Amino acid sequence: MTKLAIIGGTGLTQLGDLKIIKREQLKTPYGSPSAEFITGELNQQEVIFLARHGNPHTIAPHKINYRANIWGLKQLGVEHIIAVAAVGGITAEMVPAHIAIPDQIIDYSYDRQHTFFEHEKDGLTHIDFTYPYNQKLRSRLITAAAQANIKISPLGTYGCTQGPRLETAAEIQRMERDGCDLVGMTGMPEAALAKELDMDYASISVIANWAAGKTEGEITMVEIEQHLHVGMANTAELLKAFIALS
């Protein structure tokens, strides 16, 4: 059976329904992953869970060792990755607590270790990244959402910013003009690294807040936590429905 991993983001440091079988602390040629890899059973299927920001949630988006995380999953034989991420909503459909399954990415992040192919000895490799998210995994998530009666947006462009600060209103206006529907801080280089290692990757993006300047006033952590609470409860149901389809 294909090995599935779930990477949890802000609001999903642990998978409540996972029956834990083992915990592994791995070393990789790129250093230490964010946390131990937890193998468990969700709906009778084996799943590996990794907390992207560590457990407890302490690692800032620009400090995450994305290469170690993805390399570690590959070492464990993972072929499919569902990456859960908290995001801000830019376009009208992307209301707080809602879920989107993005199909495109624009990368605004910088200064991150973003490739496994950096030395001459690795050879010069340009991976195709036309469709950054795996279409089959995306379709399965969309079907699972329909079966579980969870309303989602089946398309969206994810803009990845550097963080850890949130954006200015003008930055969000520019991102909207660029075509971004969602803004997050962890989608890249995670998606590209998975592709470099030939792993299928898709994202469940959970909208935590309206992006900067989309509402009156400032964005508060209280608001983010409240929306994530609802969005992550739906995400847990979506993951179970997704697993039942495999």
Ligand code: HPA
């Ligand atoms: N911007 C960037 N990342 C985020 C946001 C946001 O507004 N909300 C949650 N993650």
